[in-house]
Amino acid sequence: KQEVTQIPAALSVPEGENLVLNCSFTDSAIYNLQWFRQDPGKGLTSLLLIQSSQREQTSGRLNASLDKSSGRSTLYIAASQPGDSATYLCAVRHNTDKLIFGTGTRLQVFP
Amino acid sequence: EAGVVQSPRYKIIEKKQPVAFWCNPISGHNTLYWYLQNLGQGPELLIRYENEEAVDDSQLPKDRFSAERLKGVDSTLKIQPAELGDSAVYLCASSREGGNGYTFGSGTRLTVV
Numbered sequence: 001k002q003e004v005t006q007i008p009a010a011l012s013v014p015e016g017e018n019l020v021l022n023c024s025f026t027d028s029a030i031y032n033l034q035w036f037r038q039d040p041g042k043g044l045t046s047l048l049l050i051q052s053s054q055r056e057q058t059s060g061r062l063n064a065s066l067d068k069s070s071g072r073s074t075l076y077i078a079a080s081q082p083g084d085s086a087t088y089l090c091a092v093r094h095n096t097d098k099l100i101f102g103t104g105t106r107l108q109v110f111p
Numbered sequence: 112e113a114g115v116v117q118s119p120r121y122k123i124i125e126k127k128q129p130v131a132f133w134c135n136p137i138s139g140h141n142t143l144y145w146y147l148q149n150l151g152q153g154p155e156l157l158i159r160y161e162n163e164e165a166v167d168d169s170q171l172p173k174d175r176f177s178a179e180r181l182k183g184v185d186s187t188l189k190i191q192p193a194e195l196g197d198s199a200v201y202l203c204a205s206s207r208e209g210g211n212g213y214t215f216g217s218g219t220r221l222t223v224v
Contacts, residue, residue, distance in 0.1 A: 004153070034212070034213070036215075041220065042217055042218070043115075043117075043202055043215040043216050043217040043218045044154070044202065044204075044213075044215040045215075046212055046213065046214070046215075049212055089153055089154075091153070096167070097142065097159065097167075098156050098159065098167060099144075099146075099154075099156065099213065101153025101154050101155070102153050103151065103152055103153050104151075104152075104153055
């Protein structure tokens with residue numbers, strides 16, 4: 001059974017710092033991995049999607065890497081801003097088309 | 112394009128009452144999902160539809176939960192009767208057939224008192 005773990009569970013940093021959020025999964029036979037952002041009381045916004053054959057994806061200040069063999073992904077946020085404050089969720093998908101989520105990292109960036 | 116639309120945004124009901132949630136997916140998205148998100152947890156799949164067919168409902172508590180997707184577009188999720196433990200956020204998502212990316216709605220936050 002696939003299990004997805006995210007570390008740390010919570011993170012509070014001053015703005016301007018570069019951050020690394022970690023995601024690990026137990027079954028490496030994934031189809032892809034996706035990072036989402038969730039603001040309080042809101043739904044999920046897709047940030048980056050990495051196919052199983054890819055090593056990384058970049059969008060603006062965000063960079064996500066994938067090491068499928070070791071069951072790990074990292075989300076790198078450069079030059080963090082208060083507007084980045086949210087919960088970040090990673091989810092893996094197998095060929096069953098079902099997403100399995102981690103419990104998230106709650107990020108707070110203070111001015 | 113319009114996103115995935117869910118209603119209502121919030122719902123408060125007494126236990127043992129019925130409740131229904133509605134979802135309108137993105138136009139052209141054949142696959143529709145209902146996820147349950149408990150406080151402080153990641154979402155978990157309840158049911159997945161390919162067009163009007165429920166292809167994965169293994170995690171749907173069928174004694175009290177039901178769902179339908181008539182005509183393969185809009186979907187409703189129903190709970191009858193609701194229990195205190197059903198308090199959570201119910202998220203709807205859609206994707207193209209064979210597509211990779213999901214689009215989630217804003218969710219319905221249910222509180223059972």
